[in-house]
Amino acid sequence: MGRVVQVKPRTAPVRRPGADVGPRLELAEALLAEREPRPCAALALRWLVRHAGVERGLCVVADPDSGRLTGLSGIGVAASAVEGFSLDLEDTTHPLVVALAGAEPVAFHSSGHALLRPFETPLGAVSFHAVPLSRGSRPGDSGGELGPGLLLLAGSDDGPVHEGVFWAAELLGVRLTSLWYDRVQVDERRHKRERGWLLEIINAVTDPILLTDADGRILIANAGAETLLTADEGNSEGRRRAVALNNMLFSASLFTAAEGNEPTRKELLLVDPTEGQDLLFEVLSSPVKARAGETGAVSVLRDVTDLRRASEQIEENYRKLRAAEVEARAERDRLDLILNSVLDPILVTDPAGNIVLMNPPAERMFTVARGRRNADAERRVRANDAVFTSFVSNVYAGQSLRWRGELSLLDPETGNAVPMEAISGKVVTKHGEDTAIVTILHDLTEAVEKAQLYEQIKRHSEELREKVREATAELADQNELLRRQAFELEQASALKSQFLANVSHELRTPLNAIIGYTHLMLEGVSGELTTGQRDKLNRVDSNARHLLAIINDLLDITRIESGKMPIQVERVLLSELIDEVMAEVEPLIARTKLAVTRALAPHVPEIRTDRQKVKQIVLNLLSNALKFTPQGSVAIAIDADASLEEIAVAVADTGIGISEDNQRTIFEAFGQTDGSYAKRHGGTGLGLSICRRLATILGGRISLQSRPGEGSTFTLYLPRRAR
Amino acid sequence: MSLPPLVLIVDDVDHGREICAEYLEFRGFRVATAVDGQEALDKAFALIPDVILMDLSLPVIDGWEATRRLKKDERTKEIPVIALTAHALASAHDRAMEAGCDSVVTKPCLPRDLEAEVRRQLGAHERES
Numbered sequence: 145m146g147r148v149v150q151v152k153p154r155t156a157p158v159r160r161p162g163a164d165v166g167p168r169l170e171l172a173e174a175l176l177a178e179r180e181p182r183p184c185a186a187l188a189l190r191w192l193v194r195h196a197g198v199e200r201g202l203c204v205v206a207d208p209d210s211g212r213l214t215g216l217s218g219i220g221v222a223a224s225a226v227e228g229f230s231l232d233l234e235d236t237t238h239p240l241v242v243a244l245a246g247a248e249p250v251a252f253h254s255s256g257h258a259l260l261r262p263f264e265t266p267l268g269a270v271s272f273h274a275v276p277l278s279r280g281s282r283p284g285d286s287g288g289e290l291g292p293g294l295l296l297l298a299g300s301d302d303g304p305v306h307e308g309v310f311w312a313a314e315l316l317g318v319r320l321t322s323l324w325y326d327r328v329q330v331d332e333r334r335h336k337r338e339r340g341w342l343l344e345i346i347n348a349v350t351d352p353i354l355l356t357d358a359d360g361r362i363l364i365a366n367a368g369a370e371t372l373l374t375a376d377e378g379n380s381e382g383r384r385r386a387v388a389l390n391n392m393l394f395s396a397s398l399f400t401a402a403e404g405n406e407p408t409r410k411e412l413l414l415v416d417p418t419e420g421q422d423l424l425f426e427v428l429s430s431p432v433k434a435r436a437g438e439t440g441a442v443s444v445l446r447d448v449t450d451l452r453r454a455s456e457q458i459e460e461n462y463r464k465l466r467a468a469e470v471e472a473r474a475e476r477d478r479l480d481l482i483l484n485s486v487l488d489p490i491l492v493t494d495p496a497g498n499i500v501l502m503n504p505p506a507e508r509m510f511t512v513a514r515g516r517r518n519a520d521a522e523r524r525v526r527a528n529d530a531v532f533t534s535f536v537s538n539v540y541a542g543q544s545l546r547w548r549g550e551l552s553l554l555d556p557e558t559g560n561a562v563p564m565e566a567i568s569g570k571v572v573t574k575h576g577e578d579t580a581i582v583t584i585l586h587d588l589t590e591a592v593e594k595a596q597l598y599e600q601i602k603r604h605s606e607e608l609r610e611k612v613r614e615a616t617a618e619l620a621d622q623n624e625l626l627r628r629q630a631f632e633l634e635q636a637s638a639l640k641s642q643f644l645a646n647v648s649h650e651l652r653t654p655l656n657a658i659i660g661y662t663h664l665m666l667e668g669v670s671g672e673l674t675t676g677q678r679d680k681l682n683r684v685d686s687n688a689r690h691l692l693a694i695i696n697d698l699l700d701i702t703r704i705e706s707g708k709m710p711i712q713v714e715r716v717l718l719s720e721l722i723d724e725v726m727a728e729v730e731p732l733i734a735r736t737k738l739a740v741t742r743a744l745a746p747h748v749p750e751i752r753t754d755r756q757k758v759k760q761i762v763l764n765l766l767s768n769a770l771k772f773t774p775q776g777s778v779a780i781a782i783d784a785d786a787s788l789e790e791i792a793v794a795v796a797d798t799g800i801g802i803s804e805d806n807q808r809t810i811f812e813a814f815g816q817t818d819g820s821y822a823k824r825h826g827g828t829g830l831g832l833s834i835c836r837r838l839a840t841i842l843g844g845r846i847s848l849q850s851r852p853g854e855g856s857t858f859t860l861y862l863p864r865r866a867r
Numbered sequence: 868m869s870l871p872p873l874v875l876i877v878d879d880v881d882h883g884r885e886i887c888a889e890y891l892e893f894r895g896f897r898v899a900t901a902v903d904g905q906e907a908l909d910k911a912f913a914l915i916p917d918v919i920l921m922d923l924s925l926p927v928i929d930g931w932e933a934t935r936r937l938k939k940d941e942r943t944k945e946i947p948v949i950a951l952t953a954h955a956l957a958s959a960h961d962r963a964m965e966a967g968c969d970s971v972v973t974k975p976c977l978p979r980d981l982e983a984e985v986r987r988q989l990g991a992h993e994r995e996s
Contacts (some may be wrong), residue, residue, distance in 0.1 A: 649924075649954055652953035653974065657886065659977065660890075663977050664886060667979065669889055696955065
């Protein structure tokens with residue numbers, strides 16, 4: 145396309161009415177014969193080439209619907225150029241738009257004025273005229289500023305506009321306007337009709353349907369939508385508020401849905417303005433492109449309130465069903481677990497006697513393991529089945545709900561007899577019909593074995609008991625014997641004691657006579673005695689007294705050994721006791737030349753013991769020390785260590801001492817070391833024996849340290865509390 | 868001048884009686900004797916001695932019983948009774964004391980010791996009365 149500039153036509157157009165009337169009529173008639181704009185334009189252009197010196201031309205028309213100036217028909221130009229021509233009518237400064245607004249032709253030159261904006265035309269870079277088509281006349285035409293179109297005409301010369309051009313522009317303009325008007329009229333009516341139908345259709349749809357513009361304003365709403373979204377002054381306050389709320393919610397929903405070009409589906413909760421309850425809608429919004437590039441959306445609202453409720457109900461029911469199923473399954477699993485964990489066979493049979501349920505132990509008895517063809521096992525299983533069926537049919541026939549029986553079954557694997565205890569229970573419906581029998585079998589083999597074992601054990605036990613009984617009897621005999629022996633011993637002991645007591649009594653009586661008469665004579669009752677007589681009588685007396693001492697000591701030992709020595713425990717102050725002993729042996733000490741000393745620990749505590757017995761011991765020890773110490777000293781000492789529970793009374797002498805051998809026997813009866821020496825000193829030989837025994841019954845002891853020729857130390861240890 | 872104390876000596880054994888009687892007479896006492904418990908009671912009631920030497924193992928009535936009776940009787944209950952016995956066991960002594968004897972002397976005993984005991988009892992009795 146050539147670049148052209150607008151110029152003023154060099155000459156004013158000259159109209160010459162009356163000239164070329166023939167061709168003009170021809171054009172008019174041809175145009176009237178055509179019903180379509182495009183052939184009309186082509187007709188006019190061809191006429192202009194023939195009659196008005198036009199070489200190339202283009203007819204462009206203003207299309208109010210699209211707001212553009214578009215090519216309608218061309219001559220001497222490519223069809224594509226005609227089609228491709230398009231100019232925005234809003235561009236009011238464009239020379240062609242300006243020309244369209246005018247009534248006169250405008251001349252454009254391919255070069256020259258720079259004041260004007262250059263533009264392209266399909267005519268190429270040639271000079272041309274833009275000739276406005278006549279507006280014609282049509283009722284209700286409001287526009288007016290813009291004509292129906294332009295004829296862009298390039299001739300062979302740059303001369304003034306041919307008169308025929310005016311003529312053609314007039315005729316074509318009128319004709320095009322008329323055609324366009326007719327068409328608009330027809331379209332208008334059709335649109336009205338169709339719009340009415342559409343409204344009826346959308347109103348017939350109960351779902352609210354809306355057309356909204358890009359800003360969400362409602363352009364079209366059907367009755368359903370109006371109920372939800374429109375209200376006027378006449379409506380109640382509540383309804384107006386509900387409607388306002390719905391509008392707000394709907395706009396918000398629409399706004400979020402507006403992005404993108406795809407239809408959107410979303411849920412929207414609105415309020416029923418009449419009833420006030422919540423309504424759940426599914427909103428299907430489809431973006432639409434209105435004319436002139438406007439966008440908007442068509443929304444269809446589907447009330448899914450009931451649907452949702454129903455679907456929720458269904459979901460709830462389904463969930464309950466699932467839960468129930470899970471529970472039932474768990475229950476069944478538990479039952480299975482219980483059944484399978486029971487080691488005893490359990491079988492459930494229906495009233496026809498068919499086994500409907502078995503646990504594994506039952507399967508072992510009543511089925512043959514799969515894949516293992518074993519004729520023997522099958523035979524045994526059949527036998528078991530027959531036995532069991534017979535039992536169960538008896539149960540069904542019986543009145544009792546529980547049955548007990550013993551079945552002789554066979555182990556299918558081994559063929560061993562298996563005695564079984566069977567306990568059956570009838571499962572009865574509340575109508576009293578038997579529905580099943582549950583049978584538990586219990587293998588009695590073990591019980592039988594146990595019974596045998598028990599019998600065996602019982603027998604052994606009996607034997608054992610018999611042996612024990614015999615042994616016990618023997619023991620009892622022995623016990624009896626022992627008891628008798630003990631009794632006899634006791635009696636013997638008592639007899640011995642009695643015997644000794646009697647012996648003592650019987651010995652004392654003559655001894656009393658001997659001693660008594662001897663003393664009568666020694667006292668001079670029977671007259672004066674000679675020295676010889678006196679000496680001999682003293683010997684009698686001495687020996688009689690020795691005999692008495694022996695008798696007394698023997699009596700003591702007997703009493704101690706028979707446990708009849710009475711003990712009288714009292715508080716004893718040892719220092720006093722020793723003073724008494726010293727006083728008693730004073731005559732004895734006087735006869736010797738010994739240095740007798742006593743040494744007491746600073747604080748000798750009182751002790752609890754038998755005063756007489758302690759005195760007897762100490763007296764004995766001190767007498768012995770005096771007797772067996774020819775020269776030197778005798779020391780009596782009390783050592784009371786506060787930390788010890790014992791008090792020690794030591795009697796030490798510088799006497800003849802005791803050999804080691806004799807130290808071992810000295811405390812035995814008649815254990816004196818040297819009989820002759822003892823006799824010389826008038827001992828009974830029982831003293832130390834008695835002392836040790838007395839010390840023992842007081843809870844104490846006597847120890848001895850001695851070296852022959854150097855002396856002896858006897859120590860009496862006494863507990864602070866006698867036992 | 869009062870009479871010497873009268874000692875009733877009870878003993879079934881002749882030499883026992885004789886030794887005591889001879890020695891005590893020699894020592895200046897008056898002496899009466901009895902050979903069994905019954906005689907001892909009779910003589911005690913009749914003579915009311917100052918002290919009684921009582922053997923315990925006696926015929927007819929033994930010494931324990933005789934002593935009990937003496938100690939029950941108003942006339943004789945104040946008279947000291949010295950038991951004189953060859954029983955050396957403590958039980959015999961205890962029984963004697965229970966029966967009412969004032970002291971016990973075990974035979975054999977020196978006549979001298981017996982006199983000492985008699986005097987001791989007489990002294991105690993005098994002090995009491």
